[in-house]
Amino acid sequence: MSDKLRFHYEVSGEDFTRAGEASSDLKAKLKLMGASPEVVRKVAICMYEGEINMVIHACGGVIDVTISPADILLELKDVGPGIPDIEKAMQEGYSTASENIRSLGFGAGMGLSNMKKYSDEMKIDTVLGVGTTVTMRINM
Template identity: 65%
Template sequence: MAEALRFHYDVDGDNFTSAGAASVEVKRKLRQLGFDAETIRRVSIAMYEGEINMVVHARGGSADVYVDKNSITIILADSGPGIPDIDLAMQEGYSTAPDNIRALGFGAGMGLPNMKRYTDEMKIDTVLGKGTTVTMKVYFTTGKSTSSAE
């Protein structure tokens, strides 16, 4: 796992049914690379929530995953409406998802909080009307990869 690897995915914004497919693929790749179950789970859940967000709020976008020596970086970029109030969006339970998304089991206002919970670092760059880029990092150095997600 010494060499840096990059995986790129286009996230289709028109299809809620296929949302999460990139995260499933990343999970499979990380498993092949021999990562421990907890690290894989943290990365894939955070990316999955982000993917769902991009489909729900921004009509899709792109996902890039970089595997370095001691960390995995996930960059999710979209050209959606942007986030007007990041502090508010980070509050558990706050959601702007429409009812049809709630009926599908999402939109509980847990997406961004979950992404933060499962990663070691999270940065949100957003410009209203232009788009949002979320950068998340999970470290897997000694001890870190087995640490609790809470």
């Protein structure tokens, strides 16, 4: 066997009803693998927040997950508008979500800061007009 396990998820844009599907699926798999509750919790929050971000800001995208006995890597890639000011976007409560989306209860400006908080390492690569890739590592 290889020592790494890979999963691929497609997130469709502007579909709030399906946001969270990838997170739920990965959670179930981690529980089958016997990952600790703490790891499951961190991954669940990072995935769910990431999924919601893709739905709100980027018309969806893809998530690639790599699991090894040491850690879990989440790579969330979209071809959205990009993030103009990462520092600002990382602030708790800062949001560029429309009124419409806020009225649905999303866009509270906690997405990226929560992802940072619950992952052990996070990297954002973004190019305006091209897209954003967020990579997160969660230690086992």
